[in-house]
Amino acid sequence: MSIRLVKKVALLLLLSFIISGFPAPSSEAIPVTGKGSVLISKQQNKLNKKRLTMSQLIRKYPETIKTGGPRIKSVALTFDDVPDPRFTPQLLDVLRRNHVRATFFVVGSRAKKHPELVARMVREGHIIGNHSYNHPQFRKLRMKEFKVQILRTENIIQNIAGYKPKLIRPPYGEITEQQLKWAKSQGYKVVNWNVDSQDWKGLPKGEVKANILSTAGKGAIILQHGGGGQGSHLEGSIQALPEVIAKMRQRGYTFVTVPQLLHVSKSK
Template sequence: MKRVVCSIVAFTLLTGILLLYFSQTAAADILGRTYINAPEDNKKTEDPFSELDSFTKELPTVKEPQKKADEKSKLTLGQLRKKYKSTFVTNGPNVKRIALTFDDVPDPRFTPQILDVLKEYGVKATFFVNGQRVLNHPKLAKRIHDEGHVIGNHSFTHPDFNKISMSAFKSEIKKTEQAILPITGYISKTIRPPYGEITEEQLIWAAEHKYRIVNWNVDSLDWKGLNKEQVVTNILSNTRPGAIVLQHGGGGHGSKLQGTIDALPEVIKALKNQGYELVTVPELLGIEKSK
């Protein structure tokens, strides 16, 4: 009887040992490595869940939907104008006055000819300058000022404000102010954003610092290299009391603005014949040109 009991106990122990061994081996196979024998070099073993980690890293992060939500909530230029109407303008009051404006100046290829026409007809305009161009052509910038025209801020290097940081935006404005100051003796309070683009955060900063963002409601489209007739039509067919007209007095390499220069005398004469007074942007808006 004792022998039978001993045999049963021995059989049970052996069975348990075998089951334990095979269960560990099976577990090791599932996880893709052997846990029984530790690595001889004591190096850190591969995490059996590393594949799961790499899978979860590929899943969309919580920032994706937030980014899309932010893009949806971004206001259009039209909505920004309504929300910040005292800071962001495209036209003046409904009076028989019009402001002619010229961007991307000074440019020795085109700006002097525009100045000659304006002088001949006794018209004062607003020139939105790039700070870098002012530094490159200070005498021409001084001529704009000396002949009674208003100089506005059109950034230093002409970037799209939508694509730069707030610190870069402020730098573009401030560096242009410093370029203008020795020539004009004042810091312009009018800013025209390149391409007419601006963000809400930039608008808030501009409002806090008493700037006026000045876009336009009549576009000559002269930057396309249009001829005289096309420029005249684009301006005269869209002008109305209080209009701000966008033209260019400079541009990049290969720019063609002869159409603007040739059209200017006809535009001036036609507007005057219609009873319009041609004024600067600060005059049109009833604001100071500087601080």
């Protein structure tokens, strides 16, 4: 249907409303014409305006949500979606050989299946953070469901590591303001990143290495993964890691854990 024909039909409908004595529809209810047009109510627009973006949340709650540390020549390696028996042991081997301590964000359901890997992380001096129970999108959860994700994982970690982690990393790096306020009230720190390896895409070693080294600077929090879903490939990330460590050290950087970088406790 052409735009001209749509306009004619709209005009006829308007005239019929006037003739019949009914009030004409308000401009809020008249859809925009043209390809891909969508009818959006004012109420929905108001809701969208109230929902803060991640960048807005970071500016509003700088003491609770962190994407990097002080501008010093230290960086923190972080690994999400652990433990995973396919990849996590290999990462731990690389870190041990290079005398680097990192921060691992643990998925509760995986820790429950592979407690020995979490125990190894702790034994080798790494820090454990909370990465939810089964990796949902927090923005789609009700508050009760969100709290269950955090507290259930926290209890599992405490039973293995001996402490309740202070650090939370939201899956996909997303969290709502209400959830963030609760985390703040409970003494948590929400930790995202400012260097993304994009290793979850199954990239080869060279691309993972370039993604990290091209953006890693003072106080960087580097995102990599130590686990994934079925069919995931993290070999490139594992192979890139020793070269990333060597190159950053050549540049004069030291590797620290997230609590060391942010000067916070590892536990609540």
